[in-house]
Amino acid sequence: MAVQAPAKRVFDFDDDDDDDDRPLTFKRTSTQSSKQNQLKSEVKKPLSQRHDGQPGKPPAGVQSLNGQSSNAQKTKTILSSKASPVKSPLASPTPSTSLARVSPVKSPVLYSKASTSLSDHPKQALKRNVSPAVKEEKSPTKHGIEPESDEEDSEDDVPLSARLKGNSNQGAKGPSTSARAKTQQLVPKTENKGFNEDLDDSAPLSSRFNMKSGTWTSSNRLNDTDEKKPLISKIQQNGSMMKDKQLKLSMVSGKRPLEKGNSSDPSSVKKPKLSDASTTVKAKQVTVKAEEKADDDDHIPIAQRMKKSTSLDAKSSSMKQKATKVTSASFKNTNKKFKKDMKNSKYGKSTKVPPGSGDGQKKWTTLVHSGVIFPPPYKAHGVKMLYNGKAVDLTPEQEEVATMFAVMKDTDYMNKPQFKKNFWDDWSKILGKNHVIKDVEKCDFTPIYEWHMEEKEKKKQMTSEEKKALKEEKLKQEEKYMWAIVDGVKEKVGNFRVEPPGLFRGRGEHPKMGKLKRRICPNDITINIGKDAPIPECPIPGERWKDIKHDNTVTWLAFWNDPINPKEFKYVFLAASSSLKGQSDKEKYEKARMLKDYIVNIRAAYTKDFTNKDTTKRQIAVATYLIDKLALRAGNEKDDDEADTVGCCTLKVGNVECIPPNKLKFDFLGKDSIQYVNTVDVELPVYKAIGQFQTRKKPNEDLFDLLDTSKLNAHLKELMPGLTAKVFRTYNASITLDEMLSIETKDGDVAEKVVVYQRANKEVAIICNHQRTISKSHSAQMSRLTEKIEELKGVLKELKIDLDRAKKGKPPLKDSNGKQKRNLTPEALQKKITQTNAKIEKMERDMQTKEDLKTVALGTSKINYLDPRITVAWCKRHEVPIEKIFNKSLLAKFAWAMDVDPDFRF
DNA sequence: CCGTTGACTTGGCGACAACCCG
DNA sequence: CGGGTTGTCGCCAAGTCAACGG
Known part of the structure; x- marks a missing residue:
């Protein structure tokens, strides 16, 4: 189709060129000498080494991408920097073995000037961030900037593991992993005085709320004033950062407005327009730098735009000052990097289509795609399993299911009676009443398992040529399914392969684990496609789609009912790199940023309600506090046929233990049955309120009996348009990254900066409780x-x-x-x-x-919680090649964020 | 209101590929 | 050059939250 649009391209290395799969190789000359950075124990490792100097084929464009280091000197805007803060490495012995240990609260971080204490900041920051909650404002006197704080800080240096509780004991993680215990101090002791300058309102958890009501401190990121600015104005400013330029497609009029109609944004009230994404890349960047600036303002009302048209930076930050010169310089550099992209882009600035003006929910105008691809039909292997020691004949259907079970021999599911039972329930139905096999316990699937292992081995033994050929073959078959054309722009489809049949692998103690997930047929699938687009041919002869829809208010291309839970659906969506996804991603972060402007008041409000006479209000206040401080999930109700996990609103009395004088110990299974263990100091009123909510209830009763997510969200929505519980997670994650990067980044080589980034990333992952299982080979x-x-x-x-x-x-x-x-x-x-x-x-x-x-997963927060603009801007400011932080997929997914102003701050 | 349905985001993990180091 | 690591990617489960229907 004509559409191969060269249109959007940002970084997309892949796309249209057909050589999509070409690995990117970044060549970088810089050597990262490993200098050790004294800050903490982390080391840079991974990033720095890879790619360097690799001979790979450096696409020209890419190369330039990295090239920045050479010229960019001006770019650096050093925030605070210079001081080299050396912190004592691991030295501090704080053997924090005790789980429950609560670390002392640290003083608030000072943003501005603080020269002297510069060196301290990082530490403080760190610590504070360790737990979201930590950053409370403490009285300066207490922990302030005193020298001794160092000692305390040392805790930071304590290995995570030490901080985690339970590591050692937990060897046996239940279903999942070990629990991680964190200890944090939520509350500062609160002295009311606090104040000021030192505190940053926007800080994550910090709470400045304690101040007596009323006094909030304002943040001091240069922009204190901002805080009080009317939202609107702020937003506009922020909004302006993004540019939305779209490239016009050559052929099609492709405009690719990211913006959806704008309309629907609930928050619209205050914020004129959140969205505008620039999904496209600005290929033009290079060529048109000047334009760029102009473009940024696309969404701003014209009148305003005129005003600012000249100054690029004005836009953003209201808060930060603009580094004008610098900025432009850096852009230049940046631009170079995009050279490659440029090559394709000769398009000028795009015309942006006025976004959807008006159409409230409309997600697309034209949509063309090829439907879905089905897994190949089952091929019987004929290997006979044993029953009571004797080989049994099975029909292909029976054998298929037996094989599914057999191949799971070495998984943990085999130790779960529920799994076996469910499997048997379903398999026995397929065997039929009269089958010889009457009892799973007498079945021996080993022959099938061995056959499977052999097959696997064979596959492994194939030469790389064979493998490659196979891969190409597959690619060829799938090629057409991989793309969709949305409003004239070619976009990648996410999951166009229909899920193959198998045994359901629920997480945790899922009641349905082991059930047969039957094969999906065309007849189960509903296709959603543009009215004028050709209906994808049904790939299985003789069958047909269940239904064809032309619903442009949704983004799915196809769906079928989940065989395990028929009232649920499995959707086929566009890939994360698509502009449709990019746009909503951007909106998500804009909403979180908006929270920054409201957070102070929200905290004040819930703090006040800790003692509200109305129990419902008190519960809402406390729940909101927990969501804010601990980044808990909302916690929807769950059915009995799902694993028993909880979130904030569904916490049970037994999940929270009150430890005098004011600590709370949380211990529960959250999403994916990942255990959350954390002991925190909370404000006394919270502590008392929790105690009240627990009284006269059994451990398995709801802690927040008067609450559920819809009530909570309804309340949140009154505080800020569009606010829901999950926004706090995004907010806390992103603000933490932003602050840690800003405080801890020092002069140094790229490798050191990358380490700083990773450390910040790690803190966020800990806050969000993103865990991973310890690899089998870890101890070895x-x-x-x-x-x-x-x-x-x-x-x-x-x-x-x-x-x-x-x-x-x-x-x-x-x-x-x-x-x-x-x-x-x-x-x-x-x-x-x-x-x-x-x-x-x-x-x-x-x-x-x-x-x-070993137990922290960094990826999830990077993908879902950290505003990529923070990262991109930081990379620009510090001359760190973005590829050091984002891999290929992330670069594609965050194409919309690549042109952010270097001064961008969350 | 309230339970259900529907759409979309978030999440850990396994398989595989790329890479590193002797 | 072989085996151990580490990084990517796809898979699909499990959340969130709004809209709907009564």
Whole structure:
């Protein structure tokens, strides 16, 4: 189709070029010498090494992407920086073994000036961030910037593991993983005084609320004033950051307005327009720099635009000042990077279509796609399983299900009676009443399992050529399904493959685990497509689609009912890189940013209600507090046929333990049956309120008996348009990243900055409780590292001895094999010693990082919670190639954020 | 109101590929 | 060059939340 639009492209390396799959290789010259950064124990590792210097094929464009370091000097806007804060590394011994340990509260972070304390900031920040809650405002006196704070800070250095509770014991994680215990201090003791300058309102959890009602401190990010600005104006400003330029497609009039109609945004009241995304890339950037600026204002009312047209930065930040010159310079650099893209883009600025003006819900105008692809029909293998020791004949249908079960032999599901039972219930139906097989326990699936393993092995043994051929074959078959054309623009489809049949693998103690998930046929599938688009041909001869719709108020391309739970659906959507998704992603972050302007008042309001006589109000207040401080999920009601997990509104009395004088210990299974364990200090009124909610209830009764998510969200919506519980998670995650980056980034090489980023990322992951299971080889890896370190230490010792001897003119000792070593000068030996020490330190740091991250999953927050503009802007400011932080998929997904102003702050 | 339905986001994990290091 | 790691990607389960229908 004509549509191969060269249209959107940002970074899209992939897209239209057909060589979509070409791996990107970023070539970078910079060497990252591993310098160690003293800050904490983390080490940079991964990012820095990969890609560097790799010979790969560096697409020209890409190359330029990285090139920035060379010229960009001006870009750097150093925020606070200079001081090198060295913090004591692991030194601080705080053996925080106790789970419950609560770390002392730290002083609030100072944003501005604080020169002296600069070095402290990072620490403080860190700590504060450790737990969202932590950042309460504390009285300066207390923890303030006192020197001793260092000591306290040291806690930060404590390995995560130490902080986590239960690690050790938990070896056995239940269904899932180990629980992580966190300890945080939510509450500051609150002195009312607090205040001011030091506090940042927007800080995540911090709470400045305690101040007596009324006084809020304002944040001081340069823009205090902002806080009070009418929202509208702020928003506009913010909004203006994004530009929305769309490239026009050459052929089609493609406009690709990200913006949806605007309309529906509930929040519209205050904010004129949240959205506007620039989904497209600005290929033009390069060419048209000037325009860019102009473009940014697209969504701003014309009148206003005129005013600001000249100054690029004005837009954004109201808060921050613009780094004008700088900015432009950096853009330049940036632009270069996009060279490649440019090549395709010769289009000028796009015409943006006035977004949907008017159509409230309309998500698209034209939609063309090829439907879905089905898994191949089952091929019987004929391997016979045993029943009572004897081979049994099975029909292909029976064998298929038996095979599904057989191949799960080495999974944990085999230890779950529920799984077996459900499997048997479904399989026995297929076997029929009269089948010889009457009892699963007498079944021996081993032959099938072995057959499966052999097949797997065969596959592994294939040469890479064969594998490649196979892959290409598959690609060829799927190619047409991979794309959809939305309003004239070619977009990637997310999951166009219909889910194959299998045994349901629910997480946690899911009551339906093991049930047969039957094969989906065309007859189960409803297609949604443009009215004028050709209806995809049904790939299975003789069958037909269940239904065809032309509903442009939704974004799905197809759906079918979930065989496990027929009242639920499985949808086929566009991929994350599509502008439709990009736009809603952007709106999500804009909403979270809007919360920043309301947060102070919201906190004040709920703080006040901690003691409200009306129990419902009190529950709402406390629940909101928990959602804000701890980034808990809302917690919808669940059916009995789902795993028993909870969120804030569904917390049970037994999930929260009150520990005098004012600590709460949470322990529950959240989404995906991931355990959440955390002990926090809370404000006394909260503590008391929780106690009240618990009285006269059994452990399994609802803590918030008068509450549910709809009531809670209805209440939140009164506080801010469009506000719902999940917005707090996004807000807290993003604001934490933004602040940590701003406070901790120092001068240094790219690798060091990447480490700073990762550390911030880690804090966010901890806040959100994003866990992963410890890899099977973790302990082996650790002991191997320990061994290596020991070995190096041995070498070191020997070197020292040799050094002593050399100084006295004696020859070195023999090595372990008894051979004489070379005579080295004391200087040479000294150098070796230094090198070895550095190596040991690096390894120790690597190890520490590994240990810290063994249960933390960084990816989820990056994908779903961290506003990519924060990252992109930071990369621009600090000359860190964005590819160091975002991989190919993320770059594609966040195309809409790539042109953000370097001064952007969440 | 309230339970249900529908649409869309968030989440951990396994398979596989790319990479690294002796 | 082989095996252990680490990073990507796809899969699909499990949440959130709004709209609907009575």
